[in-house]
Amino acid sequence: MERKNKTTGKVAGIIANLVIVEVDGPVAQNEICFISHPENKLMAEVIKILGKNVYVQVFESTRGLKVGTPVEFEGHLLEVSLGPGILSRNYDGLQNDLDKMDGVFLKRGDYTDPLDREKKWDWTPIAKEGDQVVAGSWLGEVPENSVPHRIMVPFKFQGTYTIKSIVAAGQYTVDDVVAVVTDREGNDIELTMVQKWPVKMAVKAYKEKPRPFKLLQTGTRTLDTLNPITEGGTGFIPGPFGTGKTVLQHAISKFADADIVIIAACGERANEVVEIFTEFPELEDPKTGRSLIERTTIIANTSNMPVAAREASVYTAMTLGEYYRSMGLKVVLMADSTSRWAQALREMSNRLEELPGPDAFPMDLTAIITSFYARAGFVYLNNGESGSITFIGTVSPAGGNLKEPVTESTRKAARCFYGLNQGRADSKRYPAIDPIDSYSKYLEYPEVQEYLKENIGENWLDNVLKTKTLLLRGKEAQEQINILGDDGVPLEFHEKFWNSELIDAVILQQDSFDKIDANCPMPRQKYMLEKVLEITDKKFKFETFEEVNGFFKRIINQLKQINYSEWESEKFKTHEKELEEIMNERLN
Amino acid sequence: METQAFQKVYTKITNLTKATVTLKATDVGYDEMAMVHGRMGQVVKIMGDEVILQIFAGTEGIPTNAEVVFLGRPPQLKVSDQLAGRFFNAFGDPIDGGPQVEGRIVDTGGPSVNPVRRKQPSQLIATGIAGIDLNNTLVTGQKIPFFADPDQPYNQVMANVALRAKADKIILGGMGLSNDDYLYFKNIFDNAGALDRIVSFVNTTDDPPVERLLIPDMALTAAEYFAEEKQEKVLVLLTDMTLYADALSIVSNRMDQIPSKDSMPGSLYSDLARLYEKAVQFPHGGSITIIAVTTLNGGDITHAIPDNTGYITEGQLFLRMDSDVGKVIVDPFRSLSRLKQLVIGKQTREDHPQVMNAAIRLYADAANAKTKQDNGFDLTDYDERTLKFAREYSEHILAVDINIDTEKMLDTTWKLFSENFAREEVVVREEFVAKYWKGAKQ
Incomplete structure (x- = not known):
């Protein structure tokens, strides 16, 4: 696409951030151009060409722009600069370094260098x-x-x-x-x-991309234990607002066992990004003991920043991820939220007056989402080393309805589904991941099963499947109790129900604002799951269902206290002992 | 408004719809304001020499030979301390009979704050309403709407919050406000002796609906002046944002745009986010906090307006009539303040987070018990106790007419715990139980 002379043109039409440019020479799809607005040049990307009319989406506000303004085409696509000094930076969706910008307010057309050119x-x-x-x-x-x-x-x-x-x-x-x-x-x-x-091209500089097989520890029990994600795996978290998508994503980005964490705040709240700016420098990377911000790069294109740059931001984040993966590193990439990205596509499609697909989204939405998720993965590099990008995106389904285009398209692309449940969130059972609807396809991979056996325990997978069954049985029992009444069902139904409540309270629920409970490493997860299953296996003596309720509440209380205690501390052991005592009351 | 001698006057309108006019003109800037037949309009589309203007007051009576003058500027507001205590319309002109405001001219709808120049919100806003302070604590720099049915007393609750919040300035953006509500706000602010801290931009139901589109930008531009330049704590009240969104859909419809969910424009999310994201905490202490109202249709939060709002704002407050105690309460299940974690247990007592969660869990148990009761099943002793707890909790904590401090709210909740439950039924960290459990040991 290199050209001797730059193609130029003139603005011929303006509809919000869609600008139509009349050109005098060759132009490529997705080529970058600059509109010479008097104060500052405005960056834009070609999205459609009709004869001499080139439709470009402007990455800035077009206020005051006039017909006839000259435009210059750059001869390349939207690119990022890759080199040392990317970590700990705060970029916008076009990789401008936000810290290098002057003033409190973002100035239109202010493009800053993503790298430090002086540093040795x-x-x-x-x-x-x-x-x-x-x-x-x-x-x-x-x-x-x-x-x-x-x-x-x-x-x-x-x-x-x-x-x-x-x-x-x-x-x-x-x-x-x-x-x-x-x-x-x-x-x-x-x-x-x-x-x-x-940014819109996948980096393919590796030898092969096998199926992912290694477990990626995130420190969140309901993920790692029940529906684990792998190094190089893909997952998505759909959920209505207020069900804890962002808190969950932040928890993963804090505690995931990764070398590099890239967070794309795509069309979300600015205060959430500020939370990362503020908290991450204070937090310790569980792996290296250094500040968490040292391994983190933030792409902040918040909801009030230009829509077209929002679309670019996820690609920018993915490209940075691919760059670090090629160094043989373990990258975790989070995008919050991919629905905002899809909406950015919808806004442009609408202005282009394209025939709409479902819910006015563009027809090729599924293809766009699928090819984006496909850029994640575990790879063997040409030198034999390995690297990975684990990608987790959130989805904000309109009206909380999972039968909407973005959720459905993403379901086809991602291998893990972590559905957030409004009912769980309402009763403050966080993380609100629905244990029954959610799934991890990786649990079905023989290579993952083998890995879990070797690295966690011979019986681990059996225990996980058993836990899932117990949760399902508990839900069924609860439905029966609700229909027939407490007295209308055999005692055993109450035990089933409370077994699932026990798993819910101790394994599924996790307090991400508690210093200790927030991060649960695998050995501890294994201990807790085995402890809980040991209880569900036991046959306790009960006369009435009220005894069942009371007993399990006391057990849950002890196990929760264990979750809140330092691993194997005095306090931990005291509660362990108290737990034994409570159980012994009902054995023989 | 201003027309200057050298400006070119166009008199040939080619197309007219209910909300837009089209004419041939040159050297026109996007977003520019124009005067069409004495009415304000704004450029929304330019195609070659064809310019489409949106007319805020509607196009009734505009002839094809009407005079059109372009003003060469986007919507603007004159900002200065003189704004305080005044009432304006959507164009920033006084409606209280007072003189025009003198001040610096700024464009409304200006650029966003660079995220790295923001500070994390950290100042608690005390409202005295326990359903807010205890369960859904507000913080300066936050944006949060009331989700309420049209018959609920949201404007009253909002006015109470505003007056108790100790803000330096309160800016009211009224969109489609009924004349009665407008006078209500005017009176209550006046009676509280707070009028000099208040700036109001009001579009009443008597005014053309499309004019509403200018109100939030006016209000937020004034807010930015006080928060950024004067480093003040500013509280912005926006009511009712549903009517704002309706106006957006009217315009988008007139421009033949393909509607997305619920006939709303596809850009609804970005349009709303642009406004709500003006909420900010500056490092120098100034802040903009936005409390808005989004009225619901029969409590339906899946409608595109509340749904998109919920994804933008930092939580939402639901009002609900609790028929058991006969009071309006802040619904503890559906309400949420996302920023509360930044202050609770830090600027409030250490037990705050756990007490809050435990109470809501027990309240949820009561809801289950109620379902059981409604289905005609026998209640257990525990069920009975949760129901009693729920009634008392509604009455003494959740009701919107409560006005107490957080310490008192926590003490009251502990009292309700100890009166109704055993310690292990409450599941709170043991240190706190030891310290705050009231009354008899078990």
Whole structure:
């Protein structure tokens, strides 16, 4: 798409952020252009071409824009700059560094550099002269916070190259030449630490993408125990407002066992992003003991920021994820919320006067969502190392109705479904993930089953399936009790119901605002599940259903106190003992 | 309004609909204001030399040869301290008989605050209403609507909240306010001696509905002036946002846009978010807090307006008539303040979060017991106790006519716990039970 002369044009029509430009030369779909508004140039992306009329979506407000304003086309798609210094940054959807902008209010057309050009990085070469390299091959490494940041052959390169020279260990800026490679025709190409990549294209610089098989610990019991997600897995969290999508996503981004966490705040509340800015620097990364913000990058395109940039923000986040995955790192990517992204597509489709699909969303919504989710995954790199992007998106279904286009399309793309239930949220049973409707397809993968057996326990999978059955039986029993009354059912129904209540209170419910309960590592999850199943297996003696209720409430209270106690502390053990005593009262 | 001698006058309107006019004109900016036959209009679409204007007051009586003058500017407001104590219409012109305000001219609907320049909201707003302070604590910089049926006393509750909230300025944005409600607000603010802290932008039911679209921007522009420049704590009241959204759908319909859910424009989410996201806490102490009203149709929150609102705002407050105690209460199940975690147990007593959750759980048990009772089943002793607890809890905590401080709310709840339940039925951290449990040991 490189052109000798830039194509230019003039504004011919304006409808909100859709602008029609009359052009004098060749233009590509999704090409970037700048509209020369008097105060500042406004960035826009081509979304439709009809003869001489090019439809562009402007990433800014078009207030005051006039017909006849000149436009320049850049000859490339929307790109991000990839290099060291991305971590701990707060970007907008177009990768502008928000901290570098002046003033309290966002100025239209204010584009800032995503990288620090002055900073010197501590370079250590990995490759050496004469090495054959391809796109994504590691040339060297610089420490970025606690992460070894690999400098790679640009993803855009095709075929094999030979390293002609590579600089020795030392201090370099991102723009210093660190290597020179020679292509097959004998041309020398200088490489710096920075490369560019168009965000809407998937990075394919890896050897293979097997099915994911390793469990990704998130620290949230109802996920890890009941419906685990894998390294490189995909999941989505649909739920009506107020059911705890964002709290759950924040909990995962705090405690997930990952090297890098990328959060795309896509069309959501600004205060939620501020919460991350404020809290993450204070929190400790459970893995490295360093500040949590060191492993985190935030793409903040909040709901009041321009709609078109909102659409770009999820792609920007995914591309940054792919970049770090290519370094052999474990990336967790969160997008809150993908519905806002879909709505951005809908707004544009509407302005383009396209024939609408269901609920006025564009017809190709499913295809767009599916190909986006497909960019996540576990990969083996060309050098044999592995990396992963685990992607979890939230969905905000209109009216809480899961039969709407975004939820249905996402269901086809994501392998884990974590449905938030209004009833659970109303009775403050958080996280409100419905234990019966939710699923993880990964539990059915033989390679995942094998992994769980080897790494958690021989009986783990059986226990998990048993727990699910107990929850289902409990729900059935509860329905019977509700229909027939407490006295109208055998005592055993009450026991079944309370067994599921026990699992609910101790395993499913988790207090993400409690220091200790907020994060539950796997060994502790295993201990709790086994403890609970040990209780459900026991045969206690009861005369009346009131005895059942009272007994289980006391047990639940003890186990909750255990959840609130430091692992294996004095307090932990005291409650463990009290639990034994309560149980013994009803045994023989 | 202003027309200047050198401005070009157009007199050839080509198309006319109920809300829009189309004419040929050049050098017109998007979003620009225009005067059409003495009425205000705004550019909503430009196609070559064809310009479509939305006419706020409707197009009745506009002839095709009407005079059209473009003003070369977006909607604007003059801001200064003179705004305080005044009432304005949707165009920012005084409706209280007073003089025009002198001040700096600013464009309304200005840019968003850079998220990294915000501060996390952290100042509790005490309202004295336990259903809010205890269960759904409000924080400065928050945005939260009342979801209420049209017959509920939302404007009264909102006025009470506003007056107790100790804000430096209260800005009322009234959209489709009935004349009675307008006078109600005027009186209650006047009687409280608070008129000098209040700025009102009002569009009553007598005014054209499309004019409502300007009200929130006017109110929020004034709010930004006081919060950002004067570093004041500003509370913005927006009532009723459902009527605002209805006006959006009227315009979108007239422009032949494809409607999405419930005949609302596809951009409803962004349109509402643009307004609500003006709520902000600045690092220098100034803040904008937005309390809005979204009226519901028969309690239906799945309708596009409350649904999109719920996804934007930081919680919602539901009012409900509790027939058992005969009072309007703040519904503890469906109400939520997302920012409460930032202050409860920190600026309030340590036991606040746990007491709040335990009480709501027990209240939920009471709801189950009630279902059982309604279905004609025998109630257990525990059921009976939860029902008694629920009645007392409604009466002494949830009712909107309560005015006590948080400490008292917590003590009252502990009292209700100990009167009705055993300790292990309450499930609260043991330290707190030991410290706050009232009355007899068990």
